[in-house]
Amino acid sequence: MHPSPSGPKSMQISSHSSSHITSTLIGSKASVSGSKSVPESLVHSSLKHLQDASREKVPRASSATATQSLKRRSMEQEINTHSSLISNSVVTKDSEAVGSVALNVKNRSKYENDDIDSDEDKPLSSRLTSSSVASIKEKSSVRKSATVRVVESSPKTTAQEEDSDFEDKTPLSERLLAHKADTLRKSITEAKNINSHSKDVNNKLGKPSNLAPRKDTSDESDDDKPLSERINLKVPVKAIGSSTAQSGKGSDDKKPLCQQRVANVSVKSQDKKIIGESGIKKRPHDQSTGSVPASAAKKPKLYTETAQLQAKHKTEVLSDDEDEVPLAQRIPPSICTIKSAIKKKVSSGMAMATKKVLEARRAKTGQIKKALTTKSTIAMPKAAPGSGGGQKWTTLEHNGVIFPPPYQVHGIKMLYDGKAVELTPQQEEVATMFAVMKDTDYATKPKFISNFWSDWKQILGSNHIIKKLELCDFTPIYDWHLREKENKKLLSTQEKKRIKEEKLKLEEKYMWALVDGVKEKVGNFRVEPPGLFRGRGEHPKMGKLKKRIFPENIVINVGKDAPIPECPMPGHRWKEIRHDNTVTWLAYWNDPINSKEFKYVFLAPSSSLKGQSDKEKYEKSRKLKDYIEDIRQTYTKGFSSSDSTRRQIAVATYLIDRLALRAGNEKDDDEADTVGCCSLKVEHVSLVAPHSLEFDFLGKDSIRYFNTVEVDERVYKAIGDFKKAKAEGDDLFDKLDTSKLNAHLKEIMPGLTAKVFRTYNASITLDTQLQDTNGNTLTEKVAAYQGANKEVAILCNHQRSVSKSHSAQMERLESKMAELEALRVELKRDLDRAKKGKPPLKDADGKVKRNQTPEVLRKKLDQNNQKMDKMKLDMRVKDDLKTVALGTSKINYMDPRITVAWCKRHEVPIEKVFNKSLLAKFSWAMDVEPDFRF
DNA sequence: CTTTGGGAGTCTGTTAATACGAT
DNA sequence: CATCGTATTAACAGACTCCCAAA
Numbered sequence: 001m002h003p004s005p006s007g008p009k010s011m012q013i014s015s016h017s018s019s020h021i022t023s024t025l026i027g028s029k030a031s032v033s034g035s036k037s038v039p040e041s042l043v044h045s046s047l048k049h050l051q052d053a054s055r056e057k058v059p060r061a062s063s064a065t066a067t068q069s070l071k072r073r074s075m076e077q078e079i080n081t082h083s084s085l086i087s088n089s090v091v092t093k094d095s096e097a098v099g100s101v102a103l104n105v106k107n108r109s110k111y112e113n114d115d116i117d118s119d120e121d122k123p124l125s126s127r128l129t130s131s132s133v134a135s136i137k138e139k140s141s142v143r144k145s146a147t148v149r150v151v152e153s154s155p156k157t158t159a160q161e162e163d164s165d166f167e168d169k170t171p172l173s174e175r176l177l178a179h180k181a182d183t184l185r186k187s188i189t190e191a192k193n194i195n196s197h198s199k200d201v202n203n204k205l206g207k208p209s210n211l212a213p214r215k216d217t218s219d220e221s222d223d224d225k226p227l228s229e230r231i232n233l234k235v236p237v238k239a240i241g242s243s244t245a246q247s248g249k250g251s252d253d254k255k256p257l258c259q260q261r262v263a264n265v266s267v268k269s270q271d272k273k274i275i276g277e278s279g280i281k282k283r284p285h286d287q288s289t290g291s292v293p294a295s296a297a298k299k300p301k302l303y304t305e306t307a308q309l310q311a312k313h314k315t316e317v318l319s320d321d322e323d324e325v326p327l328a329q330r331i332p333p334s335i336c337t338i339k340s341a342i343k344k345k346v347s348s349g350m351a352m353a354t355k356k357v358l359e360a361r362r363a364k365t366g367q368i369k370k371a372l373t374t375k376s377t378i379a380m381p382k383a384a385p386g387s388g389g390g391q392k393w394t395t396l397e398h399n400g401v402i403f404p405p406p407y408q409v410h411g412i413k414m415l416y417d418g419k420a421v422e423l424t425p426q427q428e429e430v431a432t433m434f435a436v437m438k439d440t441d442y443a444t445k446p447k448f449i450s451n452f453w454s455d456w457k458q459i460l461g462s463n464h465i466i467k468k469l470e471l472c473d474f475t476p477i478y479d480w481h482l483r484e485k486e487n488k489k490l491l492s493t494q495e496k497k498r499i500k501e502e503k504l505k506l507e508e509k510y511m512w513a514l515v516d517g518v519k520e521k522v523g524n525f526r527v528e529p530p531g532l533f534r535g536r537g538e539h540p541k542m543g544k545l546k547k548r549i550f551p552e553n554i555v556i557n558v559g560k561d562a563p564i565p566e567c568p569m570p571g572h573r574w575k576e577i578r579h580d581n582t583v584t585w586l587a588y589w590n591d592p593i594n595s596k597e598f599k600y601v602f603l604a605p606s607s608s609l610k611g612q613s614d615k616e617k618y619e620k621s622r623k624l625k626d627y628i629e630d631i632r633q634t635y636t637k638g639f640s641s642s643d644s645t646r647r648q649i650a651v652a653t654y655l656i657d658r659l660a661l662r663a664g665n666e667k668d669d670d671e672a673d674t675v676g677c678c679s680l681k682v683e684h685v686s687l688v689a690p691h692s693l694e695f696d697f698l699g700k701d702s703i704r705y706f707n708t709v710e711v712d713e714r715v716y717k718a719i720g721d722f723k724k725a726k727a728e729g730d731d732l733f734d735k736l737d738t739s740k741l742n743a744h745l746k747e748i749m750p751g752l753t754a755k756v757f758r759t760y761n762a763s764i765t766l767d768t769q770l771q772d773t774n775g776n777t778l779t780e781k782v783a784a785y786q787g788a789n790k791e792v793a794i795l796c797n798h799q800r801s802v803s804k805s806h807s808a809q810m811e812r813l814e815s816k817m818a819e820l821e822a823l824r825v826e827l828k829r830d831l832d833r834a835k836k837g838k839p840p841l842k843d844a845d846g847k848v849k850r851n852q853t854p855e856v857l858r859k860k861l862d863q864n865n866q867k868m869d870k871m872k873l874d875m876r877v878k879d880d881l882k883t884v885a886l887g888t889s890k891i892n893y894m895d896p897r898i899t900v901a902w903c904k905r906h907e908v909p910i911e912k913v914f915n916k917s918l919l920a921k922f923s924w925a926m927d928v929e930p931d932f933r934f
Numbered sequence: 935c936t937t938t939g940g941g942a943g944t945c946t947g948t949t950a951a952t953a954c955g956a957t
Numbered sequence: 958c959a960t961c962g963t964a965t966t967a968a969c970a971g972a973c974t975c976c977c978a979a980a
């Protein structure tokens with residue numbers, strides 16, 4: 001009966017906006033019977049309402065102010081009014097009850113398994129340590145043999161392994177990360193109090209695991225390797241070492257963490273070697289060693305993101321301590337004690353958090369552990385992209401996908417013409433999807449409603465009593481939904497929720513794949529649940545039913561010799577099994593909304609495969625730097641070409657280069673009406689004398705691009721020409737499309753396409769902006785970085801909707817400012833009086849204040865002024881960024897090496913600007929030289 | 935002083951929407 | 958040329974953190 005906890009969060013409907021709509025669902029019977037003021041069906045009235053609303057909303061920046069230069073774009077104002085517009089989640093009905101019960105049973109063994117398998121809770125590295133008894137005993141000096149041992153133990157030999165070996169191999173679990181973080185925090189604050197929870201964890205961790213040794217197979221070790229090592233073989237070991245030596249001269253102690261990493265690389269490189277294979281491995285494996293006191297394994301892990309990340313990608317960690325120790329410190333194969341590690345950290349400007357953690361930990365445990373790490377560099381099995389004839393992998397093993405729980409009937413009856421109606425489970429499911437969307441603005445969109453109705457009508461069948469949507473009253477279902485939501489909330493407050501989460505660990509095995517023997521995280525292993533399609537902007541298909549996906553809809557791609565993933569749905573089977581190593585997807589199914597499209601299951605961004613192509617992407621855009629002058633010259637010449645095709649190519653390229661516009665492929669009628677450069681319509685660009693252009697169109701995701709830019713006069717004239725003799729709706733670039741444009745670009749530079757310009761311009765902008773970073777404090781430096789990031793985000797037009805509470809927040813700040821101002825005035829007055837030897841005036845309440853010396857008052861005044869300045873700045877930044885999304889460019893456009901190098905140069909801990917996900921995703925960029933320029 | 939509750943900011947997962955070569 | 962097939966780019970919502978003030 002409860003909505004499935006495992007269901008996507010997107011399915012949950014927020015209730016915040018429900019109030020502004022009549023309490024009756026659109027078209028509901030209640031409205032008809034209840035209010036006479038509703039003339040026609042509710043549907044109609046609500047439609048009007050909806051139209052108004054949507055009109056305001058869609059053009060997100062309709063009220064934007066005049067524009068500024070290309071960097072400023074305006075945003076919509078009061079999005080608050082349209083808060084509902086924000087939600088785009090699909091409503092579904094799956095309830096968890098059934099599912100969870102089933103899971104429970106199933107899970108019990110799994111859970112116990114987890115228990116035994118304590119390693120699962122630990123980071124890979126630590127698990128390795130604790131579980132590898134052999135390696136524990138052998139110190140670094142025996143590293144090699146230890147490694148071998150681990151590897152040897154890995155081959156699957158028992159039946160048990162058949163079942164669980166995959167899971168066993170995939171130790172590092174995210175949930176634990178969260179858990180660990182939690183634990184970490186706790187340990188910091190209550191260093192001395194080991195709460196029961198921690199104890200619990202400790203016990204768990206400390207428990208010997210019979211399965212553990214198996215887990216510590218080489219597969220895992222590979223996971224610990226840095227991407228860069230796997231991928232970037234070009235750098236000779238020697239070179240790395242020497243460069244390190246150079247930069248590393250003196251002591252690492254003073255260097256920022258990121259710089260210290262360089263040293264790691266060198267060490268690792270020295271250790272480079274290839275090990276024998278385990279049953280599965282195809283790739284050389286990392287070796288690792290370490291020694292850890294058994295007790296170490298019992299403690300909750302404390303870690304820093306950096307350390308964690310590094311542990312995962314750069315080194316093999318043997319002790320759980322490693323998680324807390326920055327890579328640099330771990331690296332030396334020689335013994336590195338925590339003590340020294342702490343010292344180093346403290347003196348090296350490391351993130352406070354890290355220091356705190358270490359200190360807290362030390363205080364708490366008083367233990368000194370050794371973190372030994374060695375890492376062997378793996379030779380990239382694959383040659384450069386393309387060289388392998390498009391081959392992306394050699395072996396691929398994974399567990400397929402996980403399905404959302406089946407629909408759980410709730411039995412709440414909707415009303416039709418005032419009477420309860422019987423619905424089949426499927427009919428009820430769809431009805432519920434619609435019902436729970438009542439509090440979203442989608443519920444008022446005619447398109448949404450009509451699309452929904454036409455799908456639902458089919459499901460109802462021709463002889464069903466429901467003939468008109470207007471007579472349907474979903475209120476009972478909606479109310480039920482609200483109650484469920486409340487119940488869920490209550491539940492979550494209790495520590496019981498934890499148990500649920502633990503159950504979700506059932507998904508653990510789906511989270512990992514073995515690619516060429518290396519364990520890699522899978523990105524989206526969950527099949528999308530059924531729901532009502534929403535789409536962004538005015539999507540023609542909004543409201544259509546997104547049908548449930550079954551195994552019969554899914555094609556699995558897996559290595560030829562790998563076991564075929566078990567179909568998790570009894571009685572069903574996969575549509576097809578493929579063994580295609582020229583692609584990177586693990587599975588796909590046809591999109592139920594648009595059957596011509598597919599939904600793919602890929603590896604996570606942190607995977608080697610993704611990392612490699614990411615790196616290639618940035619390398620390609622870097623190459624553009626060598627051609628850009630040429631290209632600009634070429635298109636400048638083209639502005640006045642007599643050949644109109646050539647002229648259009650020139651102008652389009654100019655726009656893409658200057659404004660970072662997207663290519664703009666043609667779109668079908670059944671997609672939202674949005675455009676990019678090549679698909680601009682005449683009405684999207686207007687001439688502004690003397691030679692500026694005003695752009696106003698909806699781009700990807702129906703985000704408005706509204707910008708006025710001064711352009712080359714020839715471009716201004718050319719655009720005027722292109723618009724001539726065309727009507728609204730006609731293509732501005734009628735002689736052009738993306739393939740022609742890209743074909744042209746390719747002639748100039750191999751592999752060049754329109755999108756490369758976006759990456760290039762974003763990265764070069766960041767690089768340039770960061771050059772003049774001046775700031776002394778860490779805060780100032782980080783602010784400078786954010787400022788640069790902001791410029792990029794604005795260039796790329798990455799927007800976000802204004803939070804509903806933004807204006808309220810600003811008001812709050814304003815009033816605080818007013819208070820400070822009042823205080824300032826008062827202090828000033830008292831100061832003046834004090835200087836003259838007079839006592840301060842009574843305060844507002846008429847109370848007498850004590851005398852204070854002018855010095856004290858002056859100090860207070862200064863403090864107050866500083867506070868006000870800071871607040872002013874904060875407010876400005878906050879308002880400035882309320883519509884700017886910094887994340888998108890960070891994830892997709894800015895070469896991470898620019899950021900990493902900058903951090904090294906300015907001694908900013910990388911984790912100040914990259915979160916855990918980004919650190920993982922960009923692990924390949926971490927050892928860049930500090931002087932790297934894009 | 936610690937604990938707690940809540941608000942604001944960040945992170946993560948979700949899945950839509952785009953790019954672009956191949957067929 | 959349109960469609961297919963694959964991969965990347967994108968915003969958003971809820972979960973989670975962090976921080977602060979009140980208890």
